[in-house]
Amino acid sequence: GAVVSQHPSRVICKSGTSVKIECRSLDFQATTMFWYRQFPKQSLMLMATSNEGSKATYEQGVEKDKFLINHASLTLSTLTVTSAHPEDSSFYICSAKKQGAPNQPQHFGDGTRLSIL
């Protein structure tokens, strides 16, 4: 299998707090990880693509200073929402692709429900 673990599953915190979300590939190495944001009853919105050992590539309109991404190893990527505000409340999901073979699917974590009060 290809298991991606995302932690925490739910965060409730006060406005102005920074929140770190971890994404781990448990049984495979992931050269590339992706971070998505999903609003209720909507599709996945790609925020950034994270490659191990290099800077993340952010999609247009996503503030890189607001959403800090670190991909320090082949099994771990982190997303830090800095100085979070209520408008940052959302469902954040990571995914990972196996290193090597082409046409590999993205394997998703179970998401993090972020609620900023």
Add this chain to the structure above:
Amino acid sequence: QQQVKQSPQSLIVQKGGISIINCAYENTAFDYFPWYQQFPGKGPALLIAIRPDVSEKKEGRFTISFNKSAKQFSLHIMDSQPGDSATYFCAASPAPGTGNQFYFGTGTSLTVIP
């Protein structure tokens, strides 16, 4: 601009019936077409995937039909069950070496009535 168009937005099917979800794309560089199933509060899970060199792929009750010339692909769920009630997303990605990004459809909310 939506790279992958998905329909219908929602679908209600009787238990035992066939659920059909359709997707269309324009970019001929797309080379890999997965379908994902998502339950509320969970991340999407890979259901089945196809490459354009085959016209159909079947795994259990789930079948992908692929029409390369029409640039369309669809998911058929045979003998639909209440446990299949979820949101389904189609996706497309370009050939290796031309990009890693997956382009997702807008999703179909499937409800299977007992």
